[in-house]
Amino acid sequence: MINTLLELKEVSYKNKNNFTLNKLSLRIKSGEKIALLGKSGAGKTTLISILNGTLKPNKGRVKLFNTEFDKLNLHQKIRISTIWQDLRLIEDLSAEQNVNCGLLGKQSFLFAFKNLLNISSFNKAHQYMQVCNLKKSIFSKNIRKISGGQKQRVAIARSLIQESDILLADEPFNNLDPKLTSNIKNLLLITKNKNKIKVPNTTLISLHRLDLLDGFNRIIGMKNGEILFDLEKTKLKKYHLNKIY
């Protein structure tokens, strides 16, 4: 199908703890805003890691833009970005250097080297950091010296600056106060924004808070490594939620 961006076909995966994803099939189409629900340990992070190619399934196929992951070139791979639950920031670098790391897939080795030496341009990084409600005073601060909510937004800015087509976000509202949660949720789900930055049009977000489901159009519920429901948001009923919690 032409507008299918990401596809899992009968994917099975087993990790060292014997946690398994069993024959999952899933298609993510352009423009979808998907909420991924499930109790702690249900397998949301594992599924996201399969979707972005970080984990290789034991069986089944994963395709991005109708091409198997192994056959993708770098230019195609950077069309998917991820906000990791554990953020994966580089602790020895500043906030703005970390955000610039989101550009590495598109930039030259010289840019990466200059970023490491802290002599690269930060104009674009600052634009994305401002949109993520980060104040100028923290731009050049070391990651170790900023708060959890600030780190969370640095990780979000780093993934948005990549200007990918698909965003996978693992509990991106962690550590954010109610106002910031609302701002960041609007930023991630409303593609046309007043700041004129490019936000991925297709989004899958794992989350625990059911009060944040407005704005999503598809809901996937997981339990014990299985998808128990996958439906339009308008069809979600309490009994679906009872199945997974």
Ligand SMILES: Nc1ncnc2c1ncn2[C@@H]1O[C@H](COP(=O)(O)OP(=O)(O)OP(=O)(O)O)[C@@H](O)[C@H]1O
């Ligand atoms: N690196 C790992 N090695 C071995 N087992 C792991 C690893 N990471 C996660 N697991 C196990 O895999 C299972 C699924 O974990 P996963 O992180 O995918 O769940 P989750 O739904 O994202 O949970 P949460 O909501 O708490 O983030 C859990 O039983 C977990 O203990």
